[in-house]
Amino acid sequence: MTLADIGAEAAPREHLIDADGRVYAGWRSTFGATAALSVGASTSTIMCFGVFVPYLHRAFGWGIGAIALAATLLSISIMVISPIQGALVDRFGARRIIMISIPLFGLGYAAMSQLSGDINQFYLMWVLVPLLGFGVWPSSYIKVVTGWFDQRLGLAIGVANIGIGIGSVVLPAMIGAVANAYGWRMAYVAVGVLSVVIAWPCAYCFVFERNRPARVQGDSPGEPAPAQRSGAMVGVSVREAWADASFWKILISFLLLGAGSTTLLVNQVAILVDNGMPVPSAVVMQSVIGVSTLCARLFVGWLLDRVAVKRVMPILSLSGAAAMLLYASGATGMTAALCAVLIGIMTGAEFNVLGYALRRYFGPRVLGTLFGTAFAVFQLGGAIATGLVGYARGHTGSYQTSLYFLAAVTALTAVLMCTLGRYRFLDRRPPAPIEAQSASA
Structure with a gap:
């Protein structure tokens, strides 16, 4: 049996309706x-x-x-x-x-x-x-x-x-x-x-x-993962991830994304009001971001199964950076709505990309630790940026300089993500079911 045959055999296991009709x-x-x-x-x-x-x-x-x-x-x-x-x-x-x-x-x-x-x-x-x-x-x-x-x-x-x-x-x-x-x-x-x-x-x-697939970690303290018991590679260790340049690129990218997207989510209404947009219309743009975020989660998730992260995320980052530049130039009306859509798509995609990239590059072995670390770094970027942007707005009377800076750092994430290499954990084998865990698990 060829690898292609194995992949074809594995695919039905992930369809909504399984082979047994459930x-x-x-x-x-x-x-x-x-x-x-x-x-x-x-x-x-x-x-x-x-x-x-x-x-x-x-x-x-x-x-x-x-x-x-x-x-x-x-x-x-x-x-x-x-x-x-x-x-x-x-x-x-x-x-x-x-x-x-x-x-x-x-x-x-x-x-x-x-x-x-x-x-x-x-x-x-x-x-x-x-x-x-x-x-x-x-x-x-x-x-x-x-x-x-x-x-x-x-x-x-x-x-x-x-x-x-x-x-x-x-x-x-x-x-x-x-x-x-x-x-x-x-x-x-x-x-x-x-x-x-x-x-x-x-x-x-x-x-x-x-009846979980063999690649999932065990649930009991000290219990080896089922995939480890079956001899399959399940990923790198935390130490190995920290020594990997790809992990640092992802961390830095999400630090910068946290700065850009969090600041826009918190300050969008104030930015649009400064641009001359009525408050009720500016508030509607928050809803536009919300709807765009929901749609992006599904679409980008579907897209990641077909296009590599290093091609998807740079496009989304550059789109977000473009929206920031338009906001800095005084966007209102339909231009502001377009910006809100672009920001919503970027923010909706971020954690899809994070979970997917970490799983593909480092495997499931310590995925929880790596995701939690990147999530913390994202929050750190947002906390620092929102404070600095608020300080700058109070002293300059405008968000323009901050938006130019945020556009630049968001564009930098496109460069970092574009340099990621090939996936290392792309398992096309059918997941072998394991027996149910004991009641104590």
Whole structure:
């Protein structure tokens, strides 16, 4: 049998409907991850933070700037926890980490309903809540999903990540409705409860399928990966990844992407208002970014299965850089809408590309650790850039210089990603099923 024959034999295993007429277990796991991520830590904290700001301002009289400081503490907590989470997932398996973290995160988020007028308590909670949710950040689910796929790896990552986009649309609207009807305290409780009653059953019933492919890591402490037991290569070690130039190129690229995309997401409305666009129209551009992001997750995921990362990401980075230059030149109207689409496509593609590239270049062995590290670096870039851009805007009265600089560093990511070599972990063999894990796993 030739390698082409083996590849053809493997392909049906990743179709939506398997040979036995059932939905392929890998897709059931992916759809479960989509649902869990829609109410996960990324949506409940980062995407919903700003929704509570006006309610807290009215309730306690805290200044907007003072409340925003908690967002900085949140970013720092994410940067600290992400590499640790990845290492724990690689060491103990995603199932244990996720199933423990979901109720802890929900309880911590609901506890925000008991805030008093002491803003230091508010700051402390935004340090504790991300820590309590140490296992429900995206890298845990990406680790599981990537273990099921090879030929449709990019599409699977895109489908999983679309849950974050869905949550970003639904949760803020729900928070506003609950807060207006029952108060902001009940809104915190509602999000905390939803993060458990949706994510925990989805993770338990769907994310962790029993008959998993051989290339997936084991779930028991100290248990070798099934692929290791079968003698298959499952990837490099953390030390080997750090010694690899490709990993450094990816890290630097995502540091710079974090600076560019995060700054645009946070400041787009203010930039457009400075350009002369009415506030209601500028706010609509945020929705344009949201819709573009959702579409990009699926399309770019599909594209990555057909075109190499080193060709896809440079085009997306240059598109984002072009949008920044147009914003700097005073874009409004339809030009601003085009810019919002380009930014949305770039931001929607980023974590698809990250998960896919790390899996292809370094294998699944320590994917959780590597993804968590890159995610932390991305957050670091965003935290530094948003602070500096805000400082520059206050002193110069314009975003123009900052946008030119961000366009340049975003374009630099195109150069870095373009120099990545060929994939080293492109497994076209059919995944051999293993026996169900023991009840103690």
